[in-house]
Amino acid sequence: MPSIHFPEFPADIPTHPLLVIDYPLLVEGNEAEIDKLWGAATKLGFWYLKNHGVDDLAEGMFQMARETMLLPMEEKLRFEQGDGGNSFGYKAAGANAVDATGQPDTVEFINVAKDDALAWPQQARRAYPSTVYAHMEETVTPFVKKSVEVNDTILQIFNDRLGLPPDALKKRHLVDEYSGSETRVIKNPPSPQAPLKVAIGAHTDFGSLSFLHNRLGGLQVLIPGSEDWQYIKPLPGHAICNVGDALALFSGGILRSNLHRVVPPPGSQAQFERWSLVYFTRPGNSVQLRALVEDSSIVADAVARTPDRDFETGCTSLEWFTRRIKNQRMKNRTGPETWMNSRGTEHRAEAA
Numbered sequence: 542m543p544s545i546h547f548p549e550f551p552a553d554i555p556t557h558p559l560l561v562i563d564y565p566l567l568v569e570g571n572e573a574e575i576d577k578l579w580g581a582a583t584k585l586g587f588w589y590l591k592n593h594g595v596d597d598l599a600e601g602m603f604q605m606a607r608e609t610m611l612l613p614m615e616e617k618l619r620f621e622q623g624d625g626g627n628s629f630g631y632k633a634a635g636a637n638a639v640d641a642t643g644q645p646d647t648v649e650f651i652n653v654a655k656d657d658a659l660a661w662p663q664q665a666r667r668a669y670p671s672t673v674y675a676h677m678e679e680t681v682t683p684f685v686k687k688s689v690e691v692n693d694t695i696l697q698i699f700n701d702r703l704g705l706p707p708d709a710l711k712k713r714h715l716v717d718e719y720s721g722s723e724t725r726v727i728k729n730p731p732s733p734q735a736p737l738k739v740a741i742g743a744h745t746d747f748g749s750l751s752f753l754h755n756r757l758g759g760l761q762v763l764i765p766g767s768e769d770w771q772y773i774k775p776l777p778g779h780a781i782c783n784v785g786d787a788l789a790l791f792s793g794g795i796l797r798s799n800l801h802r803v804v805p806p807p808g809s810q811a812q813f814e815r816w817s818l819v820y821f822t823r824p825g826n827s828v829q830l831r832a833l834v835e836d837s838s839i840v841a842d843a844v845a846r847t848p849d850r851d852f853e854t855g856c857t858s859l860e861w862f863t864r865r866i867k868n869q870r871m872k873n874r875t876g877p878e879t880w881m882n883s884r885g886t887e888h889r890a891e892a893a
């Protein structure tokens with residue numbers, strides 16, 4: 542949050558380094574920077590992005606969310622996302638499970654659909670609290686537009702590196718097609734005491750690309766090939782970007798949708814509210830989630846090399862997204878199988 546000073550990420554806590562990608566160099570088509578991005582996206586699926594130009598809008602989004610979270614609970618619940626697998630709207634703390642045993646999450650969200658931010662002053666998908674509308678024109682719509690631009694630039698780079706026809710990923714992410722794309726602001730209350738409560742359980746992201754703005758620690762990634770969770774340290778002016786399930790599927794596993802989770806911030810940061818902001822780019826609702834083997838020999842070869850993995854989901858982006866959201870909801874929980882039904886491309890029963 543802009544006006545609050547919190548302690549630095551503790552120096553003695555191990556963190557996982559990420560490659561730093563310079564956004565203007567990507568826009569220029571700088572080959573060395575594109576190589577670096579490709580390495581990050583295929584090995585871990587996470588990287589830092591600097592000079593992306595949305596920091597001021599990100600602060601405005603935190604302000605919008607602070608006003609939203611201060612509304613009376615009764616008012617916020619009028620805009621609750623519900624139990625049917627919709628994500629847009631408000632999510633109360635404890636509404637989702639964080640693991641197979643059904644421990645509740647500790648975070649509140651406000652999720653605004655890309656379709657509503659771009660349709661403003663019309664309503665496209667649903668209604669939101671007055672605090673969202675109060676900031677729509679100045680902040681939410683410009684933030685969504687800028688985030689779409691950044692993620693579309695990265696998608697086009699992946700399209701070319703995957704040897705896909707020029708419009709293959711573009712036509713699967715048309716700005717005019719309704720999709721699950723949304724922006725989310727997350728609030729986690731201070732959590733100074735043990736036991737450590739997982740704020741957001743281990744998951745892969747549902748869509749294609751996530752563009753995340755963190756101030757306090759708490760985000761952890763599961764290091765590939767190990768059982769080790771490591772913190773990603775927030776760096777001022779640097780967004781954290783990651784690949785989601787849809788790109789992992791389209792690319793036949795070349796792009797990595799890595800497991801991650803949110804735990805309370807480390808050390809004395811735990812005494813502060815943790816706020817984070819994400820823009821999620823997801824494919825259009827009608828898009829089939831499967832490896833694009835007919836479109837690229839690079840993807841076809843990758844699929845042939847990994848016969849143990851299944852890239853044919855048999856479902857659309859909307860179906861994938863709905864299944865995952867719905868089965869995270871505590872109200873829909875019947876047992877550990879509900880959690881398993883909420884899993885994405887990297888399902889691992891033991892990861893929590």
Ligand SMILES: O=C(O)CCC(=O)C(=O)O
Pocket residue numbers: 725727741746753755759760801802803817818819
């Ligand atoms: O708050 C964070 O650092 C990450 C949030 C996240 O992973 C998500 O909302 O999918």
Ligand SMILES: [Fe+2]
Pocket residue numbers: 744745746801
């Ligand atoms: Fe995530």
